[in-house]
Amino acid sequence: MGFEDSLPDSLPDFPPDCLATLTINLGTLIRNYKSCIQLAGDTECAGVVKADAYGMGITHVAPALFHKANCRIFFVANLAEAIKLRRILPDTVIYVLNGVFSGHEGYFIKNNLRPVLNDLTQTALWQAVSPENRPACAIHFDTGINRLGLSPKETTQFINDVSARKGLDISLIMSHLACSDDPDNPMNAQQLADFKAITRNFPDIPASLANSGGILLGPDYYFDLVRPGILMYGGNPSKGAMPKNIKVPFQILGKILQIRTVDAGQSVGYGATWTAKQSRHIATINIGYGDGYPQMFNNCGWVCIKGVKVPVVGRVSMDMITVDVTDLYPQKIDPECDVELLGPHITLEMASEVSTLSQYEILTGVRERYQRIYI
Amino acid sequence: MGFEDSLPDSLPDFPPDCLATLTINLGTLIRNYKSCIQLAGDTECAGVVKADAYGMGITHVAPALFHKANCRIFFVANLAEAIKLRRILPDTVIYVLNGVFSGHEGYFIKNNLRPVLNDLTQTALWQAVSPENRPACAIHFDTGINRLGLSPKETTQFINDVSARKGLDISLIMSHLACSDDPDNPMNAQQLADFKAITRNFPDIPASLANSGGILLGPDYYFDLVRPGILMYGGNPSKGAMPKNIKVPFQILGKILQIRTVDAGQSVGYGATWTAKQSRHIATINIGYGDGYPQMFNNCGWVCIKGVKVPVVGRVSMDMITVDVTDLYPQKIDPECDVELLGPHITLEMASEVSTLSQYEILTGVRERYQRIYI
Numbered sequence: 001m002g003f004e005d006s007l008p009d010s011l012p013d014f015p016p017d018c019l020a021t022l023t024i025n026l027g028t029l030i031r032n033y034k035s036c037i038q039l040a041g042d043t044e045c046a047g048v049v050k051a052d053a054y055g056m057g058i059t060h061v062a063p064a065l066f067h068k069a070n071c072r073i074f075f076v077a078n079l080a081e082a083i084k085l086r087r088i089l090p091d092t093v094i095y096v097l098n099g100v101f102s103g104h105e106g107y108f109i110k111n112n113l114r115p116v117l118n119d120l121t122q123t124a125l126w127q128a129v130s131p132e133n134r135p136a137c138a139i140h141f142d143t144g145i146n147r148l149g150l151s152p153k154e155t156t157q158f159i160n161d162v163s164a165r166k167g168l169d170i171s172l173i174m175s176h177l178a179c180s181d182d183p184d185n186p187m188n189a190q191q192l193a194d195f196k197a198i199t200r201n202f203p204d205i206p207a208s209l210a211n212s213g214g215i216l217l218g219p220d221y222y223f224d225l226v227r228p229g230i231l232m233y234g235g236n237p238s239k240g241a242m243p244k245n246i247k248v249p250f251q252i253l254g255k256i257l258q259i260r261t262v263d264a265g266q267s268v269g270y271g272a273t274w275t276a277k278q279s280r281h282i283a284t285i286n287i288g289y290g291d292g293y294p295q296m297f298n299n300c301g302w303v304c305i306k307g308v309k310v311p312v313v314g315r316v317s318m319d320m321i322t323v324d325v326t327d328l329y330p331q332k333i334d335p336e337c338d339v340e341l342l343g344p345h346i347t348l349e350m351a352s353e354v355s356t357l358s359q360y361e362i363l364t365g366v367r368e369r370y371q372r373i374y375i
Numbered sequence: 376m377g378f379e380d381s382l383p384d385s386l387p388d389f390p391p392d393c394l395a396t397l398t399i400n401l402g403t404l405i406r407n408y409k410s411c412i413q414l415a416g417d418t419e420c421a422g423v424v425k426a427d428a429y430g431m432g433i434t435h436v437a438p439a440l441f442h443k444a445n446c447r448i449f450f451v452a453n454l455a456e457a458i459k460l461r462r463i464l465p466d467t468v469i470y471v472l473n474g475v476f477s478g479h480e481g482y483f484i485k486n487n488l489r490p491v492l493n494d495l496t497q498t499a500l501w502q503a504v505s506p507e508n509r510p511a512c513a514i515h516f517d518t519g520i521n522r523l524g525l526s527p528k529e530t531t532q533f534i535n536d537v538s539a540r541k542g543l544d545i546s547l548i549m550s551h552l553a554c555s556d557d558p559d560n561p562m563n564a565q566q567l568a569d570f571k572a573i574t575r576n577f578p579d580i581p582a583s584l585a586n587s588g589g590i591l592l593g594p595d596y597y598f599d600l601v602r603p604g605i606l607m608y609g610g611n612p613s614k615g616a617m618p619k620n621i622k623v624p625f626q627i628l629g630k631i632l633q634i635r636t637v638d639a640g641q642s643v644g645y646g647a648t649w650t651a652k653q654s655r656h657i658a659t660i661n662i663g664y665g666d667g668y669p670q671m672f673n674n675c676g677w678v679c680i681k682g683v684k685v686p687v688v689g690r691v692s693m694d695m696i697t698v699d700v701t702d703l704y705p706q707k708i709d710p711e712c713d714v715e716l717l718g719p720h721i722t723l724e725m726a727s728e729v730s731t732l733s734q735y736e737i738l739t740g741v742r743e744r745y746q747r748i749y750i
Contacts, residue, residue, distance in 0.1 A: 015479050018454040051665030051693050051744065077694035078661065079393040080746075097694070098632055098661060104390050119633055142635075146643040147659050147689075147697055151635055178647055187647060257473055258494055260517075260526055268521040272553055272562060284522050286453065286473060289736045290426030294669075314521075318426050318735060319452035319472070322522055360693060361664045368743060369426065371455075 020254040020287045022370035023343075024056050026064040028249035029232060033069050035245040036228040040215050043222040046208075048229035049085065050077035050097065055292075055364040056233060056250060060374050062088055075227060079104055079113070086111040095138055095172070097148070105129050114171060116140045118148045120157065120164060127167055136171035141198050143191040145178040152194075159201045172225065173199060173207050180213025180221075181238055188217055199223070212237035235348045235359035242349065251343030252293075252370065254285040254303070256335050259325065268322050269314025274299055281329040282313065282322050285339050290318040292365035293341060296355040297321070304345035305337050342366075395629040395662045397745035398718075399431050401439040403624035404607060408444050410620040411603040415590050418597040421583075423604035424460065425452035425472065430667075430739040431608060431625060435749050437463055450602060454479055454488070461486040470513055470547070472523070480504050489546060491515045493523045495532065495539060502542055511546035516573050518566040520553040527569075534576045547600065548574065548582050555588025555596075556613050563592055574598070587612035610723045610734040617724065626718030627745065629662040629678075631710050634700065643697050644689025649674055656704040657688065657697050660714050665693040667740035668716055671730040672696070679720035680712050717741075 037045045048054075053061035058081070065071035066089050073093045076082045082096045093114060099122045100108055100115035108115055109129070116138040117123045126137055139158070142149030150158055158164045175195045179185035192209065199207045206224035212231040214221040216238045230237050234248035262268060262282050267275045285303065287293050293301075293316055301312035303323050313324045321341075325333050340346055348359040355362070412420045423429075428436035433456070440446035441464050448468045451457045457471045468489060474497045475483055475490035483490055484504070491513040492498045501512055514533070517524030525533055533539045550570045554560035567584065574582045581599035587606035589596040591613045605612045609623035637643060637657050642650045660678065662668050668676075668691055676687035678698050688699045696716075700708050715721055723734040730737070 011481050011485055014455050014458055015482055018476075018479060018482075051663075054693075055665075077665070080389050083389055101393075104393060106386050107390055107393075110386055119635075144642070144647075145645070146635060146637050146641060146657060147692065147695060148633055178642070178645055181646070185647075187642075258523055260494075260521060262521050266521060267519070267553070267562075270520070270553055271556070272519075272560075282521060288426075290430075290452070290739045292740075295733055295736050296671075317522065318429075318739060320522060358670055361670050364665045364693060365667075365740075 016371075017255070019369065019371040020252065020291060021373055022366055023251045023253070023373040023375060024060065025249045025251075025375050026060060026068075027375070028234075028247050029056070029061065030064055030068050032232045032234060032246050032249060033065060033071065033228070035243065036212070036215060036226065036231050038245070039231075039243055040210070040222050040226045040228075041219060044073070044225045045071065046073040046075055046095075046225055046227045047071040047232070048075045048211075048227050050075060050081060050229075051364050052081075054229060054233045054360070055366045057372060057374070058085060059088055066092055073225065079107055082113045083107065083111050086113065093171075097140075099140075099148070100125060108135060109133050114138060116174065119150055120154050123158065123164060123168065127165075131167055131169070134169070136169040138172035138174055139170055141173065141175050141195065143175045143194040143198075144187060145176050147176070149175065155198060159198070170202070170205050173202050173205050175209050177209065177211060177214050177217075177221075180211060180217060183217060183238065183240060188221075192220060216240065216243070230360055230363070233363055235363055248344045248347055252287070252341045252366065253343075254287040254321075254339040254341055256333075256337055256339060257284045257286050257320065259283045259329070259333065259335070267314070270317065271315055274314040280313075280324050281326045283325045283333070283339075285321050285323060285341075286319065287321060287341055288317045288319040290367065291369045292367040293321065294355065294357060294362070294365060296357050297351075300354045301341075302346055302350070302354065304340040304343075306332055307345070308332070309345070392630070394744065394746040395627065395666060396748055397741055398626045398628070398748040398750060399435065400624045400626075400750050401435060401443075402750070403609075403622050404431070404436065405439055405444045407607045407609060407621050407624060408440060408446065408603070410618065411587070411590060411601065411606050413620070414606075414618055415585070415597050415601040415603075416594060419448070419600045420446065421448040421450055421470075421600055421602045422446040422607070423450045423586075423602050425450060425456060425604075426739050427456075429604060429608045429735070430741045432747060432749070433460060434463055441467055448600065454482055457488045458482065458486050461488065468546075472515075474515075474523070475501060483510060484508050489513060491549065494525055495529050498533065498539060498543065502540075506542055506544070509544070511544040513547035513549055514545055516548065516550050516570065518550045518569040518573075519562060520551050522551070524550065530573060534573070545577070545580050548577050548580050550584050552584065552586060552589050552592075552596075555586060555592060558592060558613065558615060563596075567595055591615065591618070605735055605738070608738055610738055623719045623722055627662070627716045627741065628718075629660040629696075629714040629716055631708075631712055631714060632659045632661050632695065634658045634704070634708070634710070642689070645692065646690055649689040655688075655699055656701045658700045658708070658714075660696050660698060660716075661694065662696060662716055663692045663694040665742065666744045667742040668696065669730065669732060669737070669740060671732050672726075675729045676716075677721055677725070677729065679715040679718075681707055682720070683707070684720070
């Protein structure tokens with residue numbers, strides 16, 4: 001293309017300011033992790049980095065935890081995530097929560113990955129692997145979430161039948177809480193009692209029960225290892241108050257594409273779901289559900305501009321939202337203003353409350369279209 | 376690591392079957408695109424590929440449209456998407472819907488991108504660029520969605536004041552419908568009338584109004600170019616019946632991690648939101664909201680196994696869902712079964728109806744954790 005050749009080549013490929021940004025403060029995330037250790041009374045603390053570190057980026061989060069906070073045990077969901085993590089951190093313990101499936105044993109061996117064995121088919125599969133190079137494994141006993149893990153019947157069999165666990169190098173026994181967000185739910189105590197009873201059969205093997213919510217349930221739930229996820233990422237796993245030392249480690253900032261005046265009686269956005277009762281000033285922001293800003297924020301979300309919260313009006317579009325900036329217009333707003341959609345001012349807790357979405361889903365929903373900045 | 380060195384190196388990096396898959400049938404997508412042209416009475420048809428081609432992957436979708444369907448006009452949301460697309464397709468028209476911002480002009484020139492100018496600030500900015508290498512532009516007139524585009528006041532000024540458009544090489548004038556999903560909404564006719572009035576001032580410039588929904592509103596809405604998005608990707612933009620020739624071009628398949636028996640009175644998943652009234656068989660599937668399967672499917676989604684629809688029970692987890700497979704157990708189900716979460720059997724329309732989420736959001740929500748397969 002002669003056209004292109006005639007132009008200067010000095011421009012970088014992309015302008016630095018053409019996208020909405022997701023800034024992740026690894027220092028804050030590390031401090032959150034250390035606060036989790038403190039909250040758990042210095043119990044050893046794993047790093048849960050499944051689902052691309054809850055959307056925050058495993059390639060940045062995992063090395064920060066390893067090098068800056070001495071985290072030496074990581075949990076991921078599946079084998080692909082584990083292999084990716086192994087390339088990043090050659091010398092750490094990695095547990096794969098989904099367990100091992102037939103034909104995948106060699107990948108666990110080659111990458112030195114520990115499967116979390118979830119039923120007697122998986123334990124038998126792992127027993128059948130030659131022990132020479134076989135990594136250790138965890139055993140997941142289900143105590144009531146009925147999702148993954150040995151059922152009560154299988155648990156009894158695994159405990160009573162020596163052949164069911166013969167030869168296995170078990171480095172961890174674990175279970176998972178179903179209702180740890182609610183300290184008053186009797187299921188917590190039931191799961192705790194059931195798991196405690198199981199651990200008595202494995203006195204020399206480290207045990208783990210608590211996710212983030214479990215940490216906040218108190219010392220009975222700590223055992224030998226806690227597995228914080230959402231707390232590390234700045235979310236509150238509990239219906240109770242957020243622990244003081246947990247801070248939001250990320251910020252999503254959009255840009256103003258346009259500011260327009262909407263007259264009384266005019267509607268905004270798809271479906272005309274919001275109508276101005278009087279003349280209003282509406283800013284269009286370059287973030288939409290295509291970036292992971294859900295339509296559950298239609299007509300109920302909030303963004304923050306120069307410290308002032310302003311409401312989302314109309315439906316969230318694929319690539320934009322519209323917000324009512326009348327209170328800021330015209331002196332306190334200009335096209336250069338950053339617009340926080342999620343972060344220290346619009347926290348996961350606040351966003352969850354207005355949208356009814358879970359903090360977990362809002363957090364892990366952040367998409368790849370953001371320009372990511374790690375600080 | 377001597378440990379690793381001692382192992383055979385013959386394994387590929389990842390096993391081919393350790394992830395849930397998103398299969399995209401480019402042939403079906405192309406047929407949908409051609410059906411859109413037919414529906415629009417052979418009006419020229421652009422390809423809307425913003426938000427990574429609605430989540431389906433711009434690097435595959437755009438070349439297929441260009442090479443297999445002769446699509447020569449593409450729309451993206453922002454400059455970064457446009458630059459990416461330009462690298463894939465050096466010789467096609469690319470419009471950037473967000474328009475151009477100060478400091479970005481050089482990137483439009485260098486990459487031969489056409490901005491969709493949305494206000495008089497943008498038209499003035501583009502006028503100020505030396506016309507020598509300046510690409511053509513589109514003008515977006517807002518006719519009521521109040522999101523982007525010249526306001527009625529700006530439109531009047533742009534039409535009446537020759538200096539406001541002096542020197543601009545306008546290749547397209549356009550507007551965007553707010554309520555095209557609802558054929559009975561009077562706003563459609565109003566926007567049509569307003570846009571028609573505008574086009575009379577630009578008799579020699581091609582005009583475009585219809586998105587997918589607009590195509591289904593009929594010939595009055597076609598003008599010179601239609602811009603189908605969701606129809607191409609197998610979604611229904613209208614409250615009316617889906618056009619016959621539009622097929623779902625993708626399929627999301629999960630794998631069964633475990634099948635367990637849950638006794639009467641036992642609950643499943645976080646928050647114990649589902650309780651078995653009688654003994655049930657529950658399969659845990661390796662897809663969750665971390666993959667973009669929203670929690671709005673909690674206790675109301677459906678999946679398809681061997682042609683049979685079975686319900687999601689309990690909450691969607693980050694990495695898993697649980698489904699009730701009692702009707703299939705044990706003869707009709709085994710751990711090797713594929714589980715369709717979205718595709719030809721569980722269509723966007725069906726998924727939207729049970730979840731109340733828009734088809735657009737469900738579609739563009741698909742995440743990067745899926746193994747993507749293009750056929």
